[in-house]
Amino acid sequence: MKQKLSMFISMFFVCTILTLSIHAYAETAPKSFSDVKENHYASKEISKLAQLGIIEGGSDGLFHPDSEITRGMTALWLSKALKLKEPVSLKGFIDIPESSTYSLAVNALKENGIVQGDEGRFNPEALLTREQMASLLVRAFKLKENGVNVWFKDESLIGESHYKDVVRLKQHLITDQLEYLPKNQVTRAQLVLFLSRAISQGETGKDEIPLSDFLRKSKTKGIQTSPDGKFTAYLEEFEGHLQIYVEQDGVELDARLTNMKDRDIEDFYWFNNDRILYISSVHGLEDYHVHSVDPQGKEDKDLTPYDNIRADIMESLSYLPGHENDVLLSINNRDRTVFDVQRLNVKTGKMDLVAENPGNITSWLTDVYGEARLAVAKDGVNSKVLYRSAGQSKFEPILDVNFGDTFKPIMFSFDESQVFALSDIGRNTMALVKYNLNTKTMGETVYENPDADVTNIVISYKKQAILAVKYETDKVHYHFLDKEFEQLHQAIAKKLPGQQFVITGNPLPETNVNLFAYSDRSSGVYYQYNRKTDSIKKVKDTLSWIKEDQLAEMKPISYGARDGLTINGYLTLPRNAGDKNLPFVILPHGGPWVRDSWGYDREVQILANRGYGVLQMNFRGSTGYGKTLFNAGNKQWGQAMQNDITDGVNWLIKEGTADPKRIAIYGASYGGYAALAGMTFTPELYAAGIDYMGPSSLLTFLNTMPPYWDKKKMYRQVGDPELDKQMMEAYSPLLHVDRIKAPIMFAQGVNDPRVNRKESDQMVMAIRQRGIDAPYMIKENEGHGFRNYDNQMDFYTTLLKFLDTHLKK
Numbered sequence: 001m002k003q004k005l006s007m008f009i010s011m012f013f014v015c016t017i018l019t020l021s022i023h024a025y026a027e028t029a030p031k032s033f034s035d036v037k038e039n040h041y042a043s044k045e046i047s048k049l050a051q052l053g054i055i056e057g058g059s060d061g062l063f064h065p066d067s068e069i070t071r072g073m074t075a076l077w078l079s080k081a082l083k084l085k086e087p088v089s090l091k092g093f094i095d096i097p098e099s100s101t102y103s104l105a106v107n108a109l110k111e112n113g114i115v116q117g118d119e120g121r122f123n124p125e126a127l128l129t130r131e132q133m134a135s136l137l138v139r140a141f142k143l144k145e146n147g148v149n150v151w152f153k154d155e156s157l158i159g160e161s162h163y164k165d166v167v168r169l170k171q172h173l174i175t176d177q178l179e180y181l182p183k184n185q186v187t188r189a190q191l192v193l194f195l196s197r198a199i200s201q202g203e204t205g206k207d208e209i210p211l212s213d214f215l216r217k218s219k220t221k222g223i224q225t226s227p228d229g230k231f232t233a234y235l236e237e238f239e240g241h242l243q244i245y246v247e248q249d250g251v252e253l254d255a256r257l258t259n260m261k262d263r264d265i266e267d268f269y270w271f272n273n274d275r276i277l278y279i280s281s282v283h284g285l286e287d288y289h290v291h292s293v294d295p296q297g298k299e300d301k302d303l304t305p306y307d308n309i310r311a312d313i314m315e316s317l318s319y320l321p322g323h324e325n326d327v328l329l330s331i332n333n334r335d336r337t338v339f340d341v342q343r344l345n346v347k348t349g350k351m352d353l354v355a356e357n358p359g360n361i362t363s364w365l366t367d368v369y370g371e372a373r374l375a376v377a378k379d380g381v382n383s384k385v386l387y388r389s390a391g392q393s394k395f396e397p398i399l400d401v402n403f404g405d406t407f408k409p410i411m412f413s414f415d416e417s418q419v420f421a422l423s424d425i426g427r428n429t430m431a432l433v434k435y436n437l438n439t440k441t442m443g444e445t446v447y448e449n450p451d452a453d454v455t456n457i458v459i460s461y462k463k464q465a466i467l468a469v470k471y472e473t474d475k476v477h478y479h480f481l482d483k484e485f486e487q488l489h490q491a492i493a494k495k496l497p498g499q500q501f502v503i504t505g506n507p508l509p510e511t512n513v514n515l516f517a518y519s520d521r522s523s524g525v526y527y528q529y530n531r532k533t534d535s536i537k538k539v540k541d542t543l544s545w546i547k548e549d550q551l552a553e554m555k556p557i558s559y560g561a562r563d564g565l566t567i568n569g570y571l572t573l574p575r576n577a578g579d580k581n582l583p584f585v586i587l588p589h590g591g592p593w594v595r596d597s598w599g600y601d602r603e604v605q606i607l608a609n610r611g612y613g614v615l616q617m618n619f620r621g622s623t624g625y626g627k628t629l630f631n632a633g634n635k636q637w638g639q640a641m642q643n644d645i646t647d648g649v650n651w652l653i654k655e656g657t658a659d660p661k662r663i664a665i666y667g668a669s670y671g672g673y674a675a676l677a678g679m680t681f682t683p684e685l686y687a688a689g690i691d692y693m694g695p696s697s698l699l700t701f702l703n704t705m706p707p708y709w710d711k712k713k714m715y716r717q718v719g720d721p722e723l724d725k726q727m728m729e730a731y732s733p734l735l736h737v738d739r740i741k742a743p744i745m746f747a748q749g750v751n752d753p754r755v756n757r758k759e760s761d762q763m764v765m766a767i768r769q770r771g772i773d774a775p776y777m778i779k780e781n782e783g784h785g786f787r788n789y790d791n792q793m794d795f796y797t798t799l800l801k802f803l804d805t806h807l808k809k
Helices: 002-028 043-051 071-082 103-111 130-140 163-171 188-199 211-215 483-495 602-609 627-631 640-655 670-681 698-703 711-717 725-730 733-739 758-769 789-807
Strands: 221-225 231-238 241-248 251-256 263-272 275-282 289-293 311-316 326-331 340-345 351-355 361-366 372-379 382-387 396-401 407-412 418-423 431-436 441-447 454-460 465-472 476-480 500-503 512-519 522-530 535-541 554-560 566-572 582-586 613-617 658-668 688-692 744-749 776-779
Touching: 043 188, 071 103, 071 130, 071 188, 130 163, 130 188, 211 602, 211 789, 221 263, 221 512, 231 263, 275 311, 289 311, 311 361, 351 372, 361 407, 372 396, 372 407, 382 407, 407 454, 418 441, 418 454, 431 454, 441 465, 465 483, 476 483, 483 500, 483 512, 483 522, 554 640, 566 602, 566 640, 582 640, 582 789, 602 613, 602 789, 613 640, 640 658, 640 670, 658 670, 658 789, 670 688, 670 733, 670 744, 688 789, 698 711, 698 725, 698 758, 733 758, 744 758, 744 789, 758 776, 776 789
Parallel strands: 241 263, 582 613, 582 658, 658 688, 688 744, 744 776
Antiparallel strands: 221 231, 231 241, 241 251, 263 275, 275 289, 311 326, 326 340, 340 351, 361 372, 372 382, 382 396, 407 418, 418 431, 431 441, 454 465, 465 476, 500 512, 512 522, 522 535, 554 566, 566 613
């Protein structure tokens, strides 16, 4: 009994002294050591961890940064970093007595599965090797596989039991060495450097929003009310995928209608009061399927159960007698390369061919009775508009459209004598025009804006009239054609200052107007406006956990390109960081035949929240600003299109906004190509680059595009592999990797149907063959962009670490 009591007192004394000494050290730790010079590679980390009480110097008051560190001292530092609880037992190893300085630390690490012994021994005085350090850090900080493909020149020297851990260390950018030197002994400074990087994994700084908050899927998305107004459906995340939920008369039923396991729900709409149709796609393959489900979650079935197809809903025919259960689809189940019009019975699943595509039709348009009577067909690189006077008659050409011009039919007039279209024939910007079907001639121009393309219209089927025309310059604007709708719009705008909004459903209901509002600092809020009481109420907030005052303002800007063309874009600066000498991320958009717009952009806000300025630009080739800007991008990949991006970077530098030594370029799809082009053709501009599923060779990219893409049009816009081979080789980053001076990170989905995985593979291999490393994240269950939450977390976590490594001071 006395022996046990004596042992307990001795054990308590050791624990208490060690604990007190740790606390005392934390309070008195020096900020620096005289033998660690300010320019030492680990001086900052040594000072930081010393202040935190995690590391300590020698008895002489010096740190001895280049001395090898023992396993015992490593255990002591690691246990402090992890803030481990005192171990239950101090008898984990036969060579570490309970009175040892390392006893608490080593046994705590063992009880947490972090250290292992050899035949009951820990060997505390043995020197730590680099591969042993990797295993300790991976287990201590639970570093998991994240899909980053890594390589080491000396990987054959890494012990089998440590190999995966060394890989994990590099996957998480704790090391970026090409030669890991696994058997080398670790110095005290090296351990501090690696330990500091491991500690910072997942850390959120002051005023930083957790990455998980940015990436959580919207609580509520796509609110839609059933035709009778009794049910409200919306999308909400469940087990990693968006599912359809319903409420009845505002009372949440917690009724989840769908249970998609391997597919995402892309969109849905009420077909009638008894049935919802929704669109899904699996693993990023973009093989869109149409499903049906009732408001109770019953009879959930795939209405297009074919392999390797893509189906899009054109319109419901339920308003037509005899077609109450019918919907029109555009689908390529007959021929993968073309889309037919099929009539689908959503109740029975029966499908009937309505209009067969002879092989050259790119789009269809139905009249007010659901008959497919207008089509746009390819004619080489030009187009023809085809028309038939009745549903079963032959299509005849009525209009030729030359390459470079646009004519987009959008609806028949209610008397079916005319077609409304968006057209830039004979003008620069797309206008809303009428085309007379009886005389086969262009009619009046309804509305034209000299600065921007008309993009859409607002229709009232009750009034049988177009209420407004939509166009976008710095923001979305409306030209009103109906006084009642204009007054309604103005009344709502007064309630939502500084926000953009769109009315959903009926644009002119008698009382309650459903709408969706958003801004640069709000991902969106659903409201209901009461016309009779002039009052507005919030229905649901899409990202209620992120507050607007935490986010950065997106400002419309413009600058001059070197040839005098005006380039419009958006500038976002981090909050409370000033507007001078900032680290910057240049973010060219994908497409490239789309545009950047003002509004909430998750990527932009993530970057700004982490201290980076962000520049987006609508370079030539972008849509929205007329065909002069758009067509100026033809066959200009890597050339004038890239110059517009470069000119934006130089504008930032000239303004003093960007630190010229801390600029990165990052983009997805075409933006990924632009990032590679920037790193290759203007390497002096960028300190780092990130290519997210971008083409690396213009020649191989065109050889692997989806079968339903217009090859001849792509040849005119990107380049003809035969006629323009020399030009395409000159502007393919793959063939010019010798010019790259700064590090590049890559990310790619295996199932990408648009940009084949080969585009990233070949670029990474070419860089590595030159002895340069490149982090390369590959995700097996993704396509053109990562959709899975875990994959997004891996990607943005790695992206931010990569930027911090190369851009932060």
